[in-house]
Amino acid sequence: xxxxxxxxxxxxxxxxxxxxxxxxxxxxxxxxxxxxxxxxxxxxxxxxxxxxxxxxxxxxxxxxxxxxxxxxxxxxxxxxxxxxxxxxxxxxxxxxxxxxxxxxxxxxxxxxxxxxxxxxxxxxxxxxxxxxxxxxxxxxxxxxxxxxxxxxxxxxxxxxxxxxxxxxxxxxxxxxxxxxxxxxxxxxxxxxxxxxxxxxxxxxxxxxxxxxxxxxxxxxxxxxxxxxxxxxxxxxxxxxxxxxxxxxxxxxxxxxxxxxxxxxxxxxxxxxxxxxxxxxxxxxxxxxxxxxxxxxxxxxxxxxxxxxxxxxxxxxxxxxxxxxxxxxxxxxxxxxxxxxxxxxxxxxxxxxxxxxxxxxxxxxxxxxxxxxxxxxxxxxxxxxxxxxxxxxxxxxxxx
Numbered sequence: 528x529x530x531x532x533x534x535x536x537x538x539x540x541x542x543x544x545x546x547x548x549x550x551x552x553x554x555x556x557x558x559x560x561x562x563x564x565x566x567x568x569x570x571x572x573x574x575x576x577x578x579x580x581x582x583x584x585x586x587x588x589x590x591x592x593x594x595x596x597x598x599x600x601x602x603x604x605x606x607x608x609x610x611x612x613x614x615x616x617x618x619x620x621x622x623x624x625x626x627x628x629x630x631x632x633x634x635x636x637x638x639x640x641x642x643x644x645x646x647x648x649x650x651x652x653x654x655x656x657x658x659x660x661x662x663x664x665x666x667x668x669x670x671x672x673x674x675x676x677x678x679x680x681x682x683x684x685x686x687x688x689x690x691x692x693x694x695x696x697x698x699x700x701x702x703x704x705x706x707x708x709x710x711x712x713x714x715x716x717x718x719x720x721x722x723x724x725x726x727x728x729x730x731x732x733x734x735x736x737x738x739x740x741x742x743x744x745x746x747x748x749x750x751x752x753x754x755x756x757x758x759x760x761x762x763x764x765x766x767x768x769x770x771x772x773x774x775x776x777x778x779x780x781x782x783x784x785x786x787x788x789x790x791x792x793x794x795x796x797x798x799x800x801x802x803x804x805x806x807x808x809x810x811x812x813x814x815x816x817x818x819x820x821x822x823x824x825x826x827x828x829x830x831x832x833x834x835x836x837x838x839x840x841x842x843x844x845x846x847x848x849x850x851x852x853x854x855x856x857x858x859x860x861x862x863x864x865x866x867x868x869x870x871x872x873x874x875x876x877x878x879x880x881x882x883x884x885x886x887x888x889x890x891x892x893x894x895x896x897x898x899x900x901x902x903x904x905x906x907x908x909x910x911x912x913x914x915x916x917x918x919x920x921x922x923x924x925x926x
Contacts, residue, residue: 691894691895691898691900691904692904692908692911693926694911695914695915695918699918700914702918702921703914703917703918703921706728706731706917706921707728707731707732707734707735707917708728709728710728711727711728711731712727712728712729712732713727713728713729714727714728715727716728716731716921717920717921717923719747719750719751719923721750721754722746722747722750722770724743724746724747724750725743726743726744726747726920730743730744731744731917731920733886734913734914734916734917735913736910736913737881737883738883739816739883739885739886740818740886740887740889740890742770742771742772744916744920745770745771745811745818745886745889745890746770746771747920748890748916748919748920748925749768749769749770749809749811749890749893750768751919751920751923751924751925752766752768752893752894752897752925753766753767753768754924754925755924755925755926756897763897763898763899764806764807764826764896764897764898764899765800765804765805765806766805766806766807766808766809766897767793767798767802767805767807767808767809768809768893769792769808769809769810769811770811771811771813773789773792773810773811774810774811774812774813774821774843775813776788776789776792777789777846777850778846783846784846784849784850786849786850786853786854786857789850790857793854793858801858802854802858803825803854803855803858803859805825806824806825806826807822807823807824807825807826807896807897808822808823808825808851809821809822809893809896809897810822810823810847811889812840812843814838814840817834817836817838817885818885818886818888818889819832819833819834819835819838819840819843819885819889820832820833820834820889820892820893821833821843821844821847822896823847823850823851825851827869828865828867828868828869829868829869829870829871830844830847830848830851830865830868830869830870830871831871831872831873832844832871832872832873833873833876833889833892834872835876835877835878835879835884835885835888835889835892836878836879836885837874837878839872841870844870845870848865848868848870851863851865852865876892876902877902877904877905877906878906879906879909880906881906884906884909887909887912887913887916888909890916891904891912894925
């Protein structure tokens with residue numbers, strides 16, 4: 528249909544030229560105009576001062592006017608079909624569905640560029656335009672992000688110093704090496720006064736590579752995390768860190784769970800604060816030869832279980848849910864409903880890739896959770912964390 532109309536347009540054009548001895552039809556942006564052929568050469572020279580031509584357009588006879596109007600009508604139809612074809616290409620229709628080969632006039636040589644080629648070219652140009660626009664949008668977004676980063680204040684020096692991955696200084700490295708040497712096996716290296724725990728060279732050996740962490744090192748480190756929060760309350764969440772004996776005591780009753788055995792562990796006088804004031808309560812869990820961590824996450828109303836080997840223990844979560852209910856009742860006389868709290872086995876966490884770093888993963892889970900940041904470390908950080916933990920214990924200060 529489209530090729531037939533286009534051919535008819537050409538035929539009408541030729542007919543009009545033959546009928547008009549002094550007329551030619553020129554096509555510029557699909558606009559048909561009439562020009563005196565005999566005076567075409569003098570148009571440029573016959574312009575008056577106002578810039579308009581003195582040549583008058585020859586009046587056409589009625590028959591000639593009809594042919595030109597017919598040509599204009601065909602051009603309009605052609606445009607309509609052309610727009611429709613482009614729209615169909617955009618909607619995913621194939622060139623074959625446009626039936627561009629209908630009619631024998633397509634082979635008469637009057638059309639310099641096949642219509643399907645023209646449509647394909649227009650489609651490609653529009654596709655390229657979309658890609659250029661997408662590229663511009665990407666560049667604009669990158670520029671905005673760069674400006675936002677420039678607008679952010681640079682990290683202060685003290686913030687970098689307290690970064691969880693800050694390297695040890697040369698002096699700190701020598702201190703750790705000396706503490707882990709076998710020559711200090713029987714020597715008391717440091718004593719944590721509040722917990723009455725002494726760390727000897729023998730105890731410190733658990734921080735050497737491939738060794739299992741012991742209760743003394745874990746408990747001193749957790750005490751240091753609490754002291755860190757007390758020292759800088761605006762920088763860390765308000766937390767409580769039970770020691771490694773709490774959960775063992777909680778489930779040591781004749782029938783298992785025994786709240787009374789740990790009831791006095793959390794008095795206001797003993798802690799200096801109320802347990803229920805804390806955002807998170809950390810509970811180390813020892814499973815014969817494996818360390819895990821449980822968290823009573825009051826801030827998010829969750830009870831969480833973190834196992835670096837991907838394990839899950841529903842009993843731990845049930846016991847801790849019962850514990851926090853009994854604790855609130857005992858300390859405030861109120862009832863708390865934790866049935867809506869989520870019991871979560873955290874799976875999106877760094878996992879150990881050996882058989883001896885579970886204790887290190889457990890204490891670093893507590894460290895990063897108390898910072899209220901993601902667990903952005905992995906197995907390759909463990910050698911560094913062992914030495915850093917040794918340094919912090921020797922200095923009795925966690926950073």
